[in-house]
Amino acid sequence: MRFFPSYDLMETVRNTQQWMGSSALSFASYPAFSLVSNPALTLMAAWGEVTERAYKRMVAKPDWGIHSVLCEDGRDHLVSVEKAVERPFGDLIHFRVQDREARLRKVLLVAPMSGHYATLLRSTVVSLLPDCEVYITDWHNARDIPVSEGKFDVEDYTLYCVDFMKELGPDVNVIAVCQPAPLVLAATAYLAEIFPEAQPSTLTLIGGPIDPDATPTEVTDFGNRVSMGQLEQMSIQTVGAKYKGFGRQVYPGLLQLTSFISMNLDRHSKAFTEQIFRVARGEATDLDPHNRFYDEYLAVMDMTAEFYLSTVERIFKDSEIAKNCFTINGHPVDIGRITDVAVKTVEGEKDDISAPGQCVAALDLLTGLDAKKKASHLEPGAGHYGIFAGSSWRNNIRPLVLEFIDQNARQPAAKLTAVT
Known part of the structure; x- marks a missing residue:
């Protein structure tokens, strides 16, 4: 896993998921389909919107977004x-x-x-x-x-x-x-x-x-169970040629995110499922609690x-x-x-x-x-x-x-x- 192709493979998987979400949203939102109500297409568009947003946030540094303060x-x-x-x-x-x-x-x-x-x-x-x-x-x-x-x-x-x-x-x-x-x-x-x-x-x-x-x-407990050699083998990868840090040994943000989510997989799965249905019902917004939390939570960086x-x-x-x-x-x-x-x-x-x-x-x-x-x-x-x-x-x-x-x-x- 310490060769840079494995790092690029993770980014390829992420990019593919983002593309699939974008494609599903574009296809299900085709204007001609609006002539006939179809719940399946509505859900497809909602799934595409939530998926694209989630995978897109994984490689973007969030803005501070602090514009003013009341004195x-x-x-x-x-x-x-x-x-x-x-x-x-x-x-x-x-x-x-x-x-x-x-x-x-x-x-x-x-x-x-x-x-x-x-x-x-x-x-x-x-x-x-x-x-x-x-x-x-x-x-x-x-x-x-x-x-x-x-x-x-x-x-x-x-x-x-x-x-x-x-x-x-x-x-x-x-x-x-x-x-x-x-x-x-x-x-x-x-x-x-x-x-x-x-x-x-x-x-x-x-x-x-x-x-x-x-x-x-x-x-x-995890730190005590795993030896340093095992940890290095499982976690460390080499940054690919796409980035300025090409050749640097890192613990990738995407790999860390996988660990974060796996610790509470049921809760995260439920949150995204509920968000898809909220989007389908037209109840979701850019600043709703789900998006505010996950826009930050999914934005990860390499160490x-x-x-x-x-x-x-x-x-x-x-x-x-x-x-x-x-x-x-x-x-x-x-x-x-x-x-x-x-x-x-x-x-x-x-x-x-x-x-x-x-x-x-x-x-x-x-x-x-x-x-x-x-x-x-x-x-x-x-x-x-x-x-x-x-x-x-x-x-x-x-x-x-x-x-x-x-x-x-x-x-x-x-x-x-x-x-x-």
Whole structure:
């Protein structure tokens, strides 16, 4: 599977499915057929429309689609997406709200590199924009990065986070969502030792696998069952000649998507079946709940092979973060060096990816941090997605995170207004 023809074969299958959907929609929508009502043709057109849209989204990076934000003056202010730092494997971008004074709360959202684009956190960004200056890591699709740019593994990811935090300064408040939580914790410890003046003001870890063995899930069980050789053989492919990253070893987004869907195959099958009938009845729209969710969920990106394999081996199998034995370029990173950064963990009661216990384990590693600077929250009834998006995030977790930032920010507390 590590030869590029297998990568091109997956893209050929995807392209064929998209073509079949488009063809079915065109054929069933032929004007002459409208002279006689035919439910079979209506269903064929609906199937074609849903199929074409689904397979088309798999190779397109979603747009941020954040055009304006309502501010305290009662007016909508335009939002522009600007690159603060541009790097080969990922950029640091800033959502600048025009004609508005800069907010004192400066927030860096560290997006996961786990198959989806950073736009997965769109609703998180929207919820923070009225009260914060929001920055986010925008990771690139590995298939579009030339081999000449070199490797990118967990250590490189961590150093990217270090550079982004140094760029934003010590008044930044970092929020790491899911996969990057252990690496951002390591990046903060690295800064505490090497560049203490660049440490962030606060660090919030949301649903991350700090200690995957604290509460085993299907994800951690899979990592323990499969050897690294088997994983490499099953998962790694070589980017084909169609893309800039020709020759780069990757874990393809399409292969990742297959794994995502197989975990909840019944639910996804039911969702698409119901959507076909909604389209046939004329009840579906571009912005209906199904399309809003799946337009983002189906948009996947390739990860570099070395990042995926080193994540599985070092974070899940060897538990280097949980054992406090992570190294960067041979330099040991001691999480106990963090003494001046307030840390909060957030977990979901029904999280089946990073189960309760995995993220809060970070607080035990912070041996040098005063107990007053540690906090944790377990959100009742919330799943993995709900702890950073949806009603649980908006109504419960977001206010708590902003309150935590206000209580521990390095700026004078009087300058910050708590959000409830």
